[in-house]
Amino acid sequence: MNGTKLIALLIIALSTLAAQSATPQTWEVKVRAAHLDTANKSDAFSALGINFPSNAIHVESKWIPELDLAYAFTENLLAEVVLTIPQKHDVTLAGVGKLGYIEHLPPTFSLIYEFDTQSAFTPYVSGGLNATWITKDRLTVAGIDLDLEEWSFGIALGAGFSYRLSDQWNLDVSAKWIDLGSDVSGPPEIGKLTNAQLDPLLISLGCAYRF
Template identity: 25%
Template sequence: MLKSNKRVLALATLASFALSSAAFAQDSGDTASGKRFSVVGGATLLQPTKHSANDGIEVDGGPAPTASVSYNFTDNISAELWGALDTFDHRVKGNAGKIGTVESQPIALSGQYHFGQADNTFRPFVGLGYHQSNISGEDLNPGGDHVSLSTPKGAIGTVGVDMNITPTWFARADARYLRSRADINQAGASTGQELKLDPWTVGVGIGARF
């Protein structure tokens, strides 16, 4: 597991460096629009996808507020820090019904490429990076030994589109895929099992460039 996380982190870091290098290779790296920073606030729905890989255990998703801050190397290439401002609440169910609840709060760093000119009305973008999700509020074995989850870490991929409203303000819709696996511990000891979440997120928001 540790070696796998290190490989994912290395790939994400290389991807970010590659995007950064390409940005600095272009001219002086200045943005034609003059906008260096972008901030976005919005709402995101997170839904785990790997139900069948958990021996009958299903994990529901839910909504949470999210925000991002981006540094624009050029009008096309940026680095984004994205995360949840509150926890996503998950209900865990088994074949016999509800098992318990758990909360997650992801944060991610990604390199992104935005297509088209800065003043285009619609600007699709893609991104690749690395995330980790803080796990809290585990209530997975009421009345028995405490069951906890390790911090899921892994690659994150993003696709989205911005709709320019003014040179400063824009609306955003995006979808993200997080490779997310958590080790399961009981009474402080590893069980040798992992919970496979691998969620998709769908989000909408309002942003500003300056």
């Protein structure tokens, strides 16, 4: 099943679960710190007469600021966009060292289903689409420039919980897995070298304000 079909089925399922709920018409803003932990999977490849093994490309994991905006369609169902500022990550290659860096902007659009909105502790699940824009790649090996694809689109699946601190303030914690990959290519005479599958796990912690 491809990502588009999975997202469509998830939207239908969440909409059905929320069909009997009231419509509070509320907005929510989350300000959180998030740790982006990359999976760093890549295919084996050969370049410059050297055979590189699988998973030789490593993209730096790091803490990033996160700003989320959500709108509640019903008591249980929300639409959310996850934002951050452009992020810079160092990139290394096993046996070679640092190749350079990439900068990217990775907005994620999701539907959230909250299970128990009447208690202080409210678990939830989410599903949606990530659109990562590689705004800059400065990668070289032995004087040869390397390029990544400018855009990557993939599903984003998550789970988390909120804990009510007051009528409007919540503590919010979540984990989100994102399908993110890109071909890595050299100049036209070299072409594609490998595919890097980053598939980051995003662990987020912060506060949410509803109004």
